Amino acid sequence: MAERLVVIGGDAAGMAAASQARRRRDRDDLAIVAFERGHSTSFSACGIPYWVSGVVPDRDRLIARDPATFRESFHIDVRMRHEVTGIDLDRREVVARDLDAGGEVREGFDTLVYATGAVPMKPPWARTGIAGVFGVQTLDDGTALLDWLEREPRPRRAVVIGGGYIGVEMAEAMLQRGLSVNLVEQADQPMSTVDPDMAELVVDSLRGVGIQIHTGLTVTGLEERDGRISAVVTAEGPMPADVVVLGLGVRPNTALADAAGLPLGPTGGVRTDRRMRVPGVPGVWAAGDCVETLHRVSGLPVHVPLGTHANKQGRVAGINIGGGYATFPGVIGTAVTKVCDLEVGRTGLRERDATAAGFEFVSVIAESTNRAGYYPGARPMTVKLIAERPSGRLLGAQIVGWSEAAKRIDTLAVALWNGMTVDDMTALDLGYAPPYAPVWDPVLIAARKAVDALAGTGRR
């Protein structure tokens, strides 16, 4: 009889694991059942803001593979709208509820992949059920929000709560749909994924297109009128709203794991080893937004919910389940985002992270351009480097620019991944041609400046 693999969660991590396992073991050898409580498998949550804004024309484009494809091409028994409600490690079975038809099913497993993803942070005031308040985590969230935006009376005033990637992207999406937008952030700066000096450029850009930004402002409640959202209550008074978008971040979805006794780490995520096994629980694997992972620079566990990690972790789990060998060696915190016409990239540690991790460091900011200064379309590009002192090892980098800027963070990410020093980096053989870079690439200019700063000869 075939070994039985049960996957909890049919999004990126779970389905990557299932597909990779299938790729190595056929169905006579391994039966695969995947439970997904939602309406879709393997969709791009990161694409939701662009679908809401209208940049991406329809929802279906965000779906990488539908359940039918997994069933037919991969022979994976995908059970949609089935919510797993319990894991019994002793009996080696999961219990799932059929959300549409009702009733409960039990499914035995030899091997289990826990890939339940993340759930949105919801402070007490957000747990209201007031119409017109939306998260943006699932395609169903997006559908509900779009439906609300198109229903009479048409919402005109949006308040986005939370100034991280999703908050900023949703603020822009609301603006593009013609709403007035207030963005509320409790901390001193939105885009806290980059240091304040770099975030200033982003804030200027957001304000430039007409988004009202409120930092250091605490939300204390939501007000309704006639069953609809009417205002966001803040420490400075009510802020009128016809629609509220919550972008408060997410936390690992570990309720089931915790109940079953899977080990959770200090970030709240499920712990795994490098092969994505849950340590101490034979035959159980975990991957994606529900797990914590190693930050390779700080050496600390982190929770970084991103589709790219979920896919990689799922793939690693699936290769191993399939009898191969693969490891997930951790992350360095690389991320890119588009804010209006501005491109933002970051990798490694911010100044505050470096301080918290106990590093001594210098940081430099270098202004340059994306192309040779004389080439048409040359736009400013700002590169920040944080380098350990005295070793010169790169600890973190941030880029803000107007064009062809964000993905250059990958150059710095690979340098950081390999433990390069800024001195080593000054010699890097990077591509040069006038349409693509000045003769001294912005990355090299920044590295040179960091070398000077380490030698005490530079000016900040």
Added chain:
Amino acid sequence: MAERLVVIGGDAAGMAAASQARRRRDRDDLAIVAFERGHSTSFSACGIPYWVSGVVPDRDRLIARDPATFRESFHIDVRMRHEVTGIDLDRREVVARDLDAGGEVREGFDTLVYATGAVPMKPPWARTGIAGVFGVQTLDDGTALLDWLEREPRPRRAVVIGGGYIGVEMAEAMLQRGLSVNLVEQADQPMSTVDPDMAELVVDSLRGVGIQIHTGLTVTGLEERDGRISAVVTAEGPMPADVVVLGLGVRPNTALADAAGLPLGPTGGVRTDRRMRVPGVPGVWAAGDCVETLHRVSGLPVHVPLGTHANKQGRVAGINIGGGYATFPGVIGTAVTKVCDLEVGRTGLRERDATAAGFEFVSVIAESTNRAGYYPGARPMTVKLIAERPSGRLLGAQIVGWSEAAKRIDTLAVALWNGMTVDDMTALDLGYAPPYAPVWDPVLIAARKAVDALAGTGRR
């Protein structure tokens, strides 16, 4: 009395060396004289095609720093239009001819920087002096060509000889100026900087805009009528031409070095150590297009005339002359170019280089897109990887794409620089957001495919 530094050649390498030395030693300590036979210092030769095409509006934009800036801000005694005609190592002086005023000067040195750049390859048939035949190495070349293009009778038919970067860029420039263009390449493919399978995409693009490409065609002479170029003579007969652009590559300009007894390497370039000293000749340094350097992957000496290397080597020499410490650790052959709307990047070894260097390898080509497939503006992107077998170490990479493609070669260049294997690379934490990449970055997709190829499970 101040030590005396003489620099031969006032372009990127020479002036970078001079400026860096000055930065560390003031004029009471180090007197600096730089001889330049041309009319300009520190100009962008790589920008000439864009100036000729009209994309860059005027010549002066290509000049990074003029002689007056070097004199006034750096206290460097720049002698323009002075051609050094001899180096006397015993008397430690150089002899230079004043090309405008006539006459000869002698200048003693304690330290010498040899930075004479490169000279165009000229087969015997190209040494004719026929009007209408141009190189594109100096700003004066560009001025002469532009003057010719605007003079009556207006040239209508251009023949570009040589299908490397400059040839291809000049072919496009001629087309943009409204001329019909024939590009003649002796080898089997133009853009031989990438493998034939990748070059095909470039050839398609060039043909698509109307450039006639002739490969495997040998030029045997030039014909003139009434003192003007009238045709390029090829093995298949004459090809009518009103203007001919020579893009046959360059070789190190070592006549003076050779006469003075400086050691030349197998590529014909001046040999240096890692600090850019000429070995065995105390006090003499060399940098830029006149030197050979180490290819870090093959371990062989190479001649790679590129402004970015010249600047780095000059900087290294200058830091060392200034009393600091810096090394130039060699190159890996990274280059990017724009061909019509196509972007091309390459790094490391091509298949033929890998074979010649004795490596066993696999190569894979992965098709992907620059952005998430559903995001507007997503365009195809082709990534080729060459990986050593069985180690999996990356040996080379090539990218061809339509948008936001070329500079992604830097990601691969840094991976290659650090000796990463394709297996290691599959875990790289690269930036992901729908406007900038699919959830599996094209680089990661290619790395996965290479891992499969190494395991014998992949399909080419």
